[in-house]
Amino acid sequence: xxxxxxxxxxxxxxxxxxxxxxxxxxxxxxxxxxxxxxxxxxxxxxxxxxxxxxxxxxxxxxxxxxxxxxxxxxxxxxxxxxxxxxxxxxxxxxxxxxxxxxxxxxxxxxxxxxxxxxxxxxxxxxxxxxxxxxxxxxxxxxxxxxxxxxxxxxxxxxxxxxxxxxxxxxxxxxxxxxxxxxxxxxxxxxxxxxxxxxxxxxxxxxxxxxxxxxxxxxxxxxxxxxxxxxxxxxxxxxxxxxxxxxxxxxxxxxxxxxxxxxxxxxxxxxxxxxxxxxxxxxxxxxxxxxxxxxxxxxxxxxxxxxxxxxxxxxxxxxxxxxxxxxxxxxxxxxxxxxxxxxxxxxxxxxxxxxxxxxxxxxxxxxxxxxxxxxxxxxxxxxxxxxxxxxxxxxxxxxxxxxxxxxxxxxxxxxxxxxxxxxxxxxxxxxxxxxxxxxx
Amino acid sequence: xxxxxxxxxxxxxxxxxxxxxxxxxxxxxxxxxxxxxxxxxxxxxxxxxxxxxxxxxxxxxxxxxxxxxxxxxxxxxxxxxxxxxxxxxxxxxxxxxxxxxxxxxxxxxxxxxxxxxxxxxxxxxxxxxxxxxxxxxxxxxxxxxxxxxxxxxxxxxxxxxxxxxxxxxxxxxxxxxxxxxxxxxxxxxxxxxxxxxxxxxxxxxxxxxxxxxxxxxxxxxxxxxxxxxxxxxxxxxxxxxxxxxxxxxxxxxxxxxxxxxxxxxxxxxxxxxxxxxxxxxxxxxxxxxxxxxxxxxxxxxxxxxxxxxxxxxxxxxxxxxxxxxxxxxxxxxxxxxxxxxxxxxxxxxxxxxxxxxxxxxxxxxxxxxxxxxxxxxxxxxxxxxxxxxxxxxxxxxxxxxxxxxxxxxxxxxxxxxxxxxxxxxxxxxxxxxxxxxxx
Numbered sequence: 001x002x003x004x005x006x007x008x009x010x011x012x013x014x015x016x017x018x019x020x021x022x023x024x025x026x027x028x029x030x031x032x033x034x035x036x037x038x039x040x041x042x043x044x045x046x047x048x049x050x051x052x053x054x055x056x057x058x059x060x061x062x063x064x065x066x067x068x069x070x071x072x073x074x075x076x077x078x079x080x081x082x083x084x085x086x087x088x089x090x091x092x093x094x095x096x097x098x099x100x101x102x103x104x105x106x107x108x109x110x111x112x113x114x115x116x117x118x119x120x121x122x123x124x125x126x127x128x129x130x131x132x133x134x135x136x137x138x139x140x141x142x143x144x145x146x147x148x149x150x151x152x153x154x155x156x157x158x159x160x161x162x163x164x165x166x167x168x169x170x171x172x173x174x175x176x177x178x179x180x181x182x183x184x185x186x187x188x189x190x191x192x193x194x195x196x197x198x199x200x201x202x203x204x205x206x207x208x209x210x211x212x213x214x215x216x217x218x219x220x221x222x223x224x225x226x227x228x229x230x231x232x233x234x235x236x237x238x239x240x241x242x243x244x245x246x247x248x249x250x251x252x253x254x255x256x257x258x259x260x261x262x263x264x265x266x267x268x269x270x271x272x273x274x275x276x277x278x279x280x281x282x283x284x285x286x287x288x289x290x291x292x293x294x295x296x297x298x299x300x301x302x303x304x305x306x307x308x309x310x311x312x313x314x315x316x317x318x319x320x321x322x323x324x325x326x327x328x329x330x331x332x333x334x335x336x337x338x339x340x341x342x343x344x345x346x347x348x349x350x351x352x353x354x355x356x357x358x359x360x361x362x363x364x365x366x367x368x369x370x371x372x373x374x375x376x377x378x379x380x381x382x383x384x385x386x387x388x389x390x391x392x393x394x395x396x397x398x399x400x401x402x403x404x405x406x407x408x409x410x411x412x413x414x415x416x417x418x419x420x421x422x423x424x425x426x427x428x429x430x431x432x433x434x435x436x437x438x439x
Numbered sequence: 440x441x442x443x444x445x446x447x448x449x450x451x452x453x454x455x456x457x458x459x460x461x462x463x464x465x466x467x468x469x470x471x472x473x474x475x476x477x478x479x480x481x482x483x484x485x486x487x488x489x490x491x492x493x494x495x496x497x498x499x500x501x502x503x504x505x506x507x508x509x510x511x512x513x514x515x516x517x518x519x520x521x522x523x524x525x526x527x528x529x530x531x532x533x534x535x536x537x538x539x540x541x542x543x544x545x546x547x548x549x550x551x552x553x554x555x556x557x558x559x560x561x562x563x564x565x566x567x568x569x570x571x572x573x574x575x576x577x578x579x580x581x582x583x584x585x586x587x588x589x590x591x592x593x594x595x596x597x598x599x600x601x602x603x604x605x606x607x608x609x610x611x612x613x614x615x616x617x618x619x620x621x622x623x624x625x626x627x628x629x630x631x632x633x634x635x636x637x638x639x640x641x642x643x644x645x646x647x648x649x650x651x652x653x654x655x656x657x658x659x660x661x662x663x664x665x666x667x668x669x670x671x672x673x674x675x676x677x678x679x680x681x682x683x684x685x686x687x688x689x690x691x692x693x694x695x696x697x698x699x700x701x702x703x704x705x706x707x708x709x710x711x712x713x714x715x716x717x718x719x720x721x722x723x724x725x726x727x728x729x730x731x732x733x734x735x736x737x738x739x740x741x742x743x744x745x746x747x748x749x750x751x752x753x754x755x756x757x758x759x760x761x762x763x764x765x766x767x768x769x770x771x772x773x774x775x776x777x778x779x780x781x782x783x784x785x786x787x788x789x790x791x792x793x794x795x796x797x798x799x800x801x802x803x804x805x806x807x808x809x810x811x812x813x814x815x816x817x818x819x820x821x822x823x824x825x826x827x828x829x830x831x832x833x834x835x836x837x838x839x840x841x842x843x844x845x846x847x848x849x850x851x852x853x854x855x856x857x858x859x860x861x862x863x864x865x866x867x868x869x870x871x872x873x874x875x876x877x878x
Contacts, residue, residue: 166639171698172611176800186664188797200605202740225625259610260699263797358627360705361615
């Protein structure tokens with residue numbers, strides 16, 4: 001008898017051949033969710049990626065192969081976003097995942113394969129849509145390397161503010177302007193002070209930047225007034241995605257005192273089309289980052305004994321840049337940075353426990369992003385502001401171009417993946433965006 | 440022939456007697472929207488208040504008395520919130536208002552009155568629900584008196600930051616924790632520094648405060664990337680309400696650097712049940728507040744020639760407090776402050792133009808709150824932080840109680856209204872909330 005739970009954590013072969021490449025990123029162990037259309041599947045619908053194919057969950061729900069699963073899950077498979085799936089009971093979603101593992105496993109019989117075959121579309125022929133309409137978007141500041149690098153630019157002597165090691169700093173972001181990977185990013189206009197000083201003026205941002213982040217999509221939320229404890233917080237995470245928190249530094253620096261970032265961020269935030277279930281990341285759970293000697297322990301409500309073995313996620317995030325000149329020359333995108341989610345000062349569970357510690361209610365589909373993910377090295381800085389030390393040291397690209405801010409036509413490509421010996425690679429896919437000229 | 444447009448702006452008698460009290464606040468000229476249930480009307484539905492009654496819009500839509508109106512408006516009358524009405528064309532909503540003015544006018548015939556009668560419920564017997572589920576919530580900082588008073592507490596020499604007179608400062612608030620008037624407000628817990636200094640700890644807030652604000656509910660929004668010009672911004676406002684932006688000052692002051700308020704605000708925001716259409720406020724439009732000599736002119740994108748005669752709204756907001764001791768003694772609520780919306784440094788249109796200047800897309804039902812409304816006098820300060828000058832001068836109530844922060848059992852009552860000679864009073868109703876003990 002197959003132990004499907006174990007298999008979900010340890011890999012398994014699928015009859016979908018493209019899923020069995022250990023470096024492909026979309027094995028049976030991954031099965032990320034998306035919302036897509038393809039050919040006759042004209043209406044947006046949830047799907048599950050396996051290898052180079054997408055399984056139509058709406059069709060699967062109708063076909064009978066998901067028979068016996070919870071009714072709310074089957075109904076949610078017909079929605080136009082993943083929000084309704086995210087509102088389902090975790091146990092019912094686990095049952096869906098187990099069923100799909102059965103159906104797509106190499107041991108599935110020919111009848112199953114036949115029934116499944118008509119429900120599969122090639123990713124290459126599909127249109128990937130915004131997977132979730134997040135009711136609320138929160139952005140954290142969980143990378144101590146990012147906070148330190150940015151702080152050092154403005155306050156060389158005291159880069160970290162006194163609250164940083166106690167409070168998982170976060171703020172409310174703008175939900176309406178979240179767009180899916182591939183959506184062009186219009187360069188925003190805004191009020192900024194001229195570099196020379198003097199009176200501010202409205203104009204296209206001259207300091208457009210990206211920020212590489214990981215987004216946590218919430219599953220079931222909490223009632224207003226009832227905090228989520230840190231020990232059970234992971235149960236409220238449906239899955240994760242890549243997030244590019246585009247930032248107009250000149251707008252941001254002029255507007256942000258005293259109430260924080262606003263129009264410097266709210267013009268667009270890109271998310272990847274795939275939502276990787278937390279279950280797929282189980283083999284990559286690692287101890288939370290060690291705190292430096294002398295750092296305070298997390299306060300009780302943020303203290304989770306499990307953090308010492310599995311609080312963090314070993315997940316690599318990479319940023320690449322493709323300029324117009326590179327594109328025209330047929331060059332490959334150039335990697336600007338590589339960092340790891342495990343280096344964050346706060347774990348996903350700590351972010352959720354803190355967010356709800358005042359009774360704030362999280363809702364299914366809410367997006368909680370980590371903030372820029374940077375690491376301790378110069379080539380692990382997750383935005384141009386840090387990479388260029390505030391613009392003073394432009395990045396030099398292989399073709400000789402220099403960047404201290406994004407130019408029109410620049411495409412930023414985020415990638416994320418987990419690797420571990422003995423396990424197939426788990427990919428988050430890509431989150432892309434190209435800068436369009438200001439209106 | 441009756442000029443209904445003119446009548447809408449100049450008053451008129453209704454066959455609903457309770458509407459004809461010039462000080463009643465809910466004359467034919469007002470007709471604020473709500474969502475309610477009452478008796479057999481068990482499912483939440485939109486309504487319109489007239490005098491002491493609510494007209495059931497779902498029933499009206501079914502009954503035929505709204506025949507000929509736009510289909511999208513009629514369909515929106517069956518929704519459980521006002522969001523769908525807010526998404527309708529302004530001209531179609533104006534037609535609905537004109538129809539209701541006809542139907543409720545003293546000149547309406549007996550057949551009309553009979554058909555309407557069965558659709559009316561007493562406010563006193565109705566349950567008023569949260570009228571809107573705002574997809575996004577933005578909070579501004581538009582009162583220069585508030586910004587100055589608060590700034591002076593922390594920076595006596597430079598109370599106003601350099602950006603204030605150029606930038607309509609705002610930030611994203613938390614949409615999920617918006618609650619309707621009457622909902623108990625659980626005292627939040629959170630991380631704060633002890634007054635004596637030292638290590639922060641989690642505990643119930645010791646500095647709970649209210650903030651009196653006006654909320655603008657958006658009608659039709661804008662596409663991502665396409666700003667709303669200041670001259671047409673008012674057309675995007677559906678209506679206004681009272682907002683209490685509850686604030687935990689101790690949590691806020693420890694968390695807010697560098698990204699702004701978060702958990703100090705997100706535990707609850709109260710809104711009044713009535714949404715007063717902008718059309719009802721037309722007689723109360725007044726010139727925007729004069730800028731002090733030496734203040735910069737608004738930048739071009741915030742400059743609207745109309746502001747000089749009708750940019751602002753002459754609307755009084757009052758705050759009252761009822762403590763447990765006062766309630767037990769049968770005392771009346773004590774007025775803490777009275778201020779006027781017209782004193783804001785930025786007009787509603789300027790807030791909208793600024794918010795969208797970077798291309799950020801507003802959505803129907805979005806809530807844009809003004810920030811605390813204070814005036815130039817000590818008794819016009821719109822929160823306890825200001826009234827007590829940072830807690831140093833507690834408010835003394837008529838029964839001898841003192842307050843520098845809210846205590847459990849305290850009820851805060853916000854009221855808003857417009858008055859002008861020759862016009863009936865237009866009321867926004869009340870926004871109430873009582874502080875429950877921490878969990």
